Amino acid sequence: MSNIRVLDGNHAAAIGAILAKPEIVAAYPITPQTPLVQHFSQYVADGVMDSTIIEPESEHSAMSVLTGASLAGARTFTATSSQGLALMYEPYFRVSTMRLPIVMNIVNREMISPQSVWGGPQDSLTIRDAGWIQIYVEDNQEILDMTIQAFKIAENKDVLLPINICYDGFYLSHMTEGVEVPMQEEVNSFLPKYIPTHVKLDPLTPMAVDPLTPGNYLQYYRELHMQAMDNAKRVIKEVNDEFAEKFGRNHFGLVEPYRMDDAEYVLVTLGSLTGSARVAVDLAREKGIKAGLIKIRALRPFPKDEVIELLKGRKAIGVIDRNISFGWHTGIVYQEIKSAISSLEAVPTVPFIGGLGGEDLTTELMVEALDKVMAVGESNQIENAAHWLINQKGR
Numbered sequence: 001m002s003n004i005r006v007l008d009g010n011h012a013a014a015i016g017a018i019l020a021k022p023e024i025v026a027a028y029p030i031t032p033q034t035p036l037v038q039h040f041s042q043y044v045a046d047g048v049m050d051s052t053i054i055e056p057e058s059e060h061s062a063m064s065v066l067t068g069a070s071l072a073g074a075r076t077f078t079a080t081s082s083q084g085l086a087l088m089y090e091p092y093f094r095v096s097t098m099r100l101p102i103v104m105n106i107v108n109r110e111m112i113s114p115q116s117v118w119g120g121p122q123d124s125l126t127i128r129d130a131g132w133i134q135i136y137v138e139d140n141q142e143i144l145d146m147t148i149q150a151f152k153i154a155e156n157k158d159v160l161l162p163i164n165i166c167y168d169g170f171y172l173s174h175m176t177e178g179v180e181v182p183m184q185e186e187v188n189s190f191l192p193k194y195i196p197t198h199v200k201l202d203p204l205t206p207m208a209v210d211p212l213t214p215g216n217y218l219q220y221y222r223e224l225h226m227q228a229m230d231n232a233k234r235v236i237k238e239v240n241d242e243f244a245e246k247f248g249r250n251h252f253g254l255v256e257p258y259r260m261d262d263a264e265y266v267l268v269t270l271g272s273l274t275g276s277a278r279v280a281v282d283l284a285r286e287k288g289i290k291a292g293l294i295k296i297r298a299l300r301p302f303p304k305d306e307v308i309e310l311l312k313g314r315k316a317i318g319v320i321d322r323n324i325s326f327g328w329h330t331g332i333v334y335q336e337i338k339s340a341i342s343s344l345e346a347v348p349t350v351p352f353i354g355g356l357g358g359e360d361l362t363t364e365l366m367v368e369a370l371d372k373v374m375a376v377g378e379s380n381q382i383e384n385a386a387h388w389l390i391n392q393k394g395r
Contacts, residue, residue, distance in 0.1 A: 002183060004178050004179070007140055008035070010033070011035070011036075011039050013105050013143050014037075014040040018049045019187040022051055022075045022076055024074045025040060026063075028056055028059045028080070032174060033105075040053070060088050063088040063091035066095070066102050071201045075155075081123065081169060082110065082112075092127070092130060093130045095132075096131030097221065099198065101159070103163055105167070107169045108169050109123055109169040116358070119170045119358045120322050121270065122324070128332070131162075133232050135164065135166065135236075135297055136296065137165060137251075138272055139275070140179050141179050144179055145243065145251060146165045148182075149240065151194070158228070159231050160197070160198060161229070168322075180247075233298070237253035241253075254298040255306045257293070262290050263291060265315055266318070270320075273320060273322060276361055276362055280366035280370050296333060304340045308341060311337075315378075316373045316376050317341075319333055320333075320361070320369060322354065322356065348376045348382065350369075350376050353387075355389070365390075
């Protein structure tokens with residue numbers, strides 16, 4: 001049983017977190033994340049949820065509070081955006097290397113300067129190698145569903161890593177659509193109460209946590225961390241399959257293919273811009289062009305094997321980035337894709353950048369990108385610098 005509600009992305013995330021029953025929540029307000037925790041707080045105030053909400057003086061403090069709470073064995077949740085994520089970087093890194101299964105939604109927003117509060121995943125992509133699992137979602141239904149799944153993934157004894165559910169600010173956080181909300185009883189059977197499997201803090205048996213560590217032990221811990229990331233690939237797929245069987249919604253785990261069976265020209269996307277790209281693929285199919293799309297969901301751990309399998313034998317690939325990798329002339333996702341397929345016979349791969357600062361990545365721009373991909377595929381030319389996708393109003 002479930003009910004359909006019209007929700008913005010932040011409200012969907014709050015309900016997903018409520019259904020997961022975290023015991024400790026600590027967060028500091030920042031645009032465009034603020035309404036998420038406001039919704040959560042209102043549910044607690046109304047008696048819908050029995051959680052302890054801590055109001056810290058900063059994002060750094062919020063993550064520090066959750067570090068202690070997780071070490072004490074609590075299920076924990078928080079959320080942030082952009083500059084708030086930057087401020088919490090020190091404990092953010094510590095949480096992953098201490099293997100604490102904290103769930104944090106990142107409402108993606110551009111980094112400053114120039115000043116911008118608008119959507120874009122530059123914030124979370126910039127710290128993709130800090131040891132957290134990172135899942136990027138496309139719509140508000142996926143936000144709710146993945147917030148629930150995140151706890152089951154992070155708390156798995158073969159993983160025990162923190163996880164980010166990342167979604168575009170304003171495009172998802174503040175825009176509404178129909179969302180199917182499961183019943184609490186259903187979620188309880190899917191996500192049971194958290195029972196820590198690692199050593200937890202106890203006042204009766206005091207212990208030192210995170211002591212100074214020599215290099216030989218540090219290398220050992222890093223190796224275990226990397227193994228946990230590999231385990232997470234399997235666990236993400238298993239949790240997705242279990243969720244799909246129980247709730248009837250399949251989000252495809254690490255990467256979602258669209259019309260890929262016979263595709264010759266492929267767009268690669270991340271996040272909410274995927275919708276416009278799907279329409280462009282459909283329009284191309286109506287013209288007899290064999291176009292397809294893959295949506296990257298897990299950036300960490302990166303689904304290298306799945307990407308290789310999906311992209312081998314294609315005529316040309318276009319990667320749409322809503323971010324910049326400074327020092328290169330491309331975006332970050334493009335670099336991940338190029339690295340993943342480096343073992344394949346050379347496939348022309350075109351980098352695109354657009355949608356920065358909340359600019360629309362329209363269907364017209366996706367058609368423009370697909371046209372470029374087809375032209376490159378026919379000429380078999382090498383493209384090293386990004387093509388910028390710019391709306392006519394910005395030209």
